[in-house]
Amino acid sequence: MAAPIPRVRMRGISKRYGTIQTLNDVALDLAPGEVLGLVGDNGAGKSTLSKVLSGAVVPEDGTIEIDGREVRFASPADARAAHVEMVYQDLSLCDTVDVAGNLFLGREPRRRILGVSFLDKRRMRADAVAMLQRLGISVPDITVHVENLSGGQRQSIAIGRAASFDPKVLIMDEPTAALAVAEVEAVLELIRTVSARGVSVILITHRLQDLFLVCDRIQVMYEGRAIAERQIADTNVEEVVDLIVGRKFSARSARNTQAEGVAIS
Ligand SMILES: Nc1ncnc2c1ncn2[C@@H]1O[C@H](COP(=O)(O)OP(=O)(O)OP(=O)(O)O)[C@@H](O)[C@H]1O
Numbered sequence: 001m002a003a004p005i006p007r008v009r010m011r012g013i014s015k016r017y018g019t020i021q022t023l024n025d026v027a028l029d030l031a032p033g034e035v036l037g038l039v040g041d042n043g044a045g046k047s048t049l050s051k052v053l054s055g056a057v058v059p060e061d062g063t064i065e066i067d068g069r070e071v072r073f074a075s076p077a078d079a080r081a082a083h084v085e086m087v088y089q090d091l092s093l094c095d096t097v098d099v100a101g102n103l104f105l106g107r108e109p110r111r112r113i114l115g116v117s118f119l120d121k122r123r124m125r126a127d128a129v130a131m132l133q134r135l136g137i138s139v140p141d142i143t144v145h146v147e148n149l150s151g152g153q154r155q156s157i158a159i160g161r162a163a164s165f166d167p168k169v170l171i172m173d174e175p176t177a178a179l180a181v182a183e184v185e186a187v188l189e190l191i192r193t194v195s196a197r198g199v200s201v202i203l204i205t206h207r208l209q210d211l212f213l214v215c216d217r218i219q220v221m222y223e224g225r226a227i228a229e230r231q232i233a234d235t236n237v238e239e240v241v242d243l244i245v246g247r248k249f250s251a252r253s254a255r256n257t258q259a260e261g262v263a264i265s
Pocket residue numbers: 017020022040041042043044045046047048049
C-alpha cells in the first residue's frame with residue numbers, strides 16, 4: 001500500500017540572517033488532523049520555521065508540499081490561499097474593535113442600500129456568534145472591544161479568526177504563554193476541537209506539560225536544526241528536556257558520529 005500523502009512536507013529548509021544560520025536543512029512532516037508540538041530552546045528556529053510555512057519568511061533553500069503539491073509562498077496571503085493559517089506569538093488583534101469586528105477584520109459582510117455599500121453589522125454579529133459557538137468559544141459579549149477581554153479570551157478570538165479561514169494547517173506560536181490555568185485549558189480544548197475536524201496543527205510551546213495533553217508527536221529544534229522527533233506516547237518530559245538542551249544529542253553524537261536516531265528520516 002502506498003504511504004498516505006502528508007498534509008505538509010517540508011524538506012531542506014534553510015534560512016540565514018546575517019551570520020546566523022537560523023534554519024539549517026530542516027525537514028517537517030505533518031499528517032491530516034495531526035497535532036505536532038514544535039519545541040526547542042530560545043532562538044532554536046521554531047518561529048522562523050513556522051513563518052516559512054505561513055509565508056511570512058521566504059527561505060533561501062528548500063521545498064514545501066501541501067497535500068502532495070509543491071507550493072511557493074511569497075507572502076502570508078499565498079499561504080492563506082493554500083489554507084495555511086498562523087496565530088502569531090504577539091497577537092494581531094485590533095484592540096479598539098469589538099469581537100465580531102476582529103473576527104471579520106478585512107472581510108466584513110456588506111450590504112447595498114440604494115447602490116451604497118454599508119457594513120452589515122447585524123449579519124456580522126450573527127455570523128460571529130455562530131462561528132464562536134461552533135468552536136466552543138465563550139465570550140460574554142461580542143460587542144465588547146477586545147482590549148477589555150482577558151488574555152485567554154483574546155487568544156481564543158485570534159484562534160477563532162484563524163480557524164474561520166477554513167484552514168488545513170493551523171500554526172500556533174506560544175498560544176498559552178501568557179495565560180492563566182483555566183485559560184490554557186480552554187485553548188488546549190480548542191486545539192482538540194479543530195484537530196478532530198481534520199485540521200493539522202503545529203503547536204509551538206515552552207509549556208512541555210501541554211504537549212502531553214494535545215500533541216500526537218513532537219519535533220525538537222536545536223540551533224536551527226531539526227534534531228529529533230518522537231511520538232508523544234514514546235517519550236516523557238525528562239527526555240524532551242534533554243533533547244531541547246542538547247544533552248541527548250551531544251551524548252549520542254559523541255558515541256556515534258552517524259548520529260543514529262537523531263536525524264529525521
Ligand atoms: N528577522 C530577523 N532578523 C535577524 N535575525 C533573526 C530574525 N528572525 C529570527 N532571527 C534569529 O534567528 C534565530 C531563531 O529565531 P526564532 O525566532 O525562530 O527562534 P524561536 O525558536 O522561535 O525562539 P523563542 O523560543 O525565543 O521564540 C534567533 O537567533 C533570532 O535572533
